[in-house]
Amino acid sequence: MTPGVAKRGTTLAAIAAICATLVAATYQLTAARIAANEQAWLENSLKPALGDVDYEGSITAAKLVLEPPHGLPGNDVAIIYRAYSGGVPVAALFAVTARGGYAGPIRILVGIEADGAITGVRILEHRETPGLGDGIEESRSDWVHQFYGRSLGDPPVTGWNLEADGGDFDQLTGATVTPRAVIKAIRETLIYFDTNREEIFDMPATAESL
Numbered sequence: 001m002t003p004g005v006a007k008r009g010t011t012l013a014a015i016a017a018i019c020a021t022l023v024a025a026t027y028q029l030t031a032a033r034i035a036a037n038e039q040a041w042l043e044n045s046l047k048p049a050l051g052d053v054d055y056e057g058s059i060t061a062a063k064l065v066l067e068p069p070h071g072l073p074g075n076d077v078a079i080i081y082r083a084y085s086g087g088v089p090v091a092a093l094f095a096v097t098a099r100g101g102y103a104g105p106i107r108i109l110v111g112i113e114a115d116g117a118i119t120g121v122r123i124l125e126h127r128e129t130p131g132l133g134d135g136i137e138e139s140r141s142d143w144v145h146q147f148y149g150r151s152l153g154d155p156p157v158t159g160w161n162l163e164a165d166g167g168d169f170d171q172l173t174g175a176t177v178t179p180r181a182v183i184k185a186i187r188e189t190l191i192y193f194d195t196n197r198e199e200i201f202d203m204p205a206t207a208e209s210l
């Protein structure tokens with residue numbers, strides 16, 4: 001090999017090393033920004049179910065991922081986000097699955113204040129019929145607002161049913177299957193919260209950040 005060829009080879013290797021370092025650094029910066037954006041998006045999506053609860057830090061950081069069997073509705077993965085203020089638990093947010101819908105599982109968010117009152121219910125995912133079961137969505141009707149501030153004692157557990165079933169809560173016009181499934185899941189979540197309140201707030205967060 002002539003000295004000229006060797007020198008060009010060394011230069012090319014150096015350029016390749018610099019490029020590889022730049023690509024790796026850019027990836028690290030972008031990945032961190034994407035993760036931060038995802039976390040902010042998730043945090044903002046969860047907030048409406050927390051009503052006007054004041055909390056500090058990130059609720060997504062204090063997350064528990066529970067694999068079944070866990071006692072919450074749905075018999076699939078349940079996620080609990082905990083909210084604290086000054087280290088004191090102020091609310092918990094449950095992402096659970098309501099079974100028994102018209103068209104399949106319905107993924108819901110139930111926010112519960114530390115004293116047991118509901119801070120909000122939101123529908124995350126469903127396949128219910130447009131114009132019928134989809135009234136559970138906040139964008140379609142205010143049906144979901146009737147749970148705000150209610151708790152296991154208000155009404156008593158037997159009241160946590162549709163009016164059509166002798167309970168305290170409105171159905172939707174032409175659709176009782178969907179709201180019945182959602183109310184059952186809310187009721188079961190309230191009972192779980194009531195039974196496991198201390199453990200819920202004491203358990204260490206599941207390792208991953210999102």
Ligand SMILES: Cc1cc2nc3c(=O)[nH]c(=O)nc-3n(C[C@H](O)[C@H](O)[C@H](O)COP(=O)(O)O)c2cc1C
Pocket residue numbers: 102103128129130132133134164174175176177178179
């Ligand atoms: C095509 C079709 C789609 C329907 N979609 C829903 C639905 O998404 N949610 C629902 O609660 N009921 C839906 N229904 C109505 C239910 O079958 C049922 O009649 C209604 O919920 C009342 O239930 P009940 O007889 O138990 O009171 C649908 C009915 C039809 C024919």
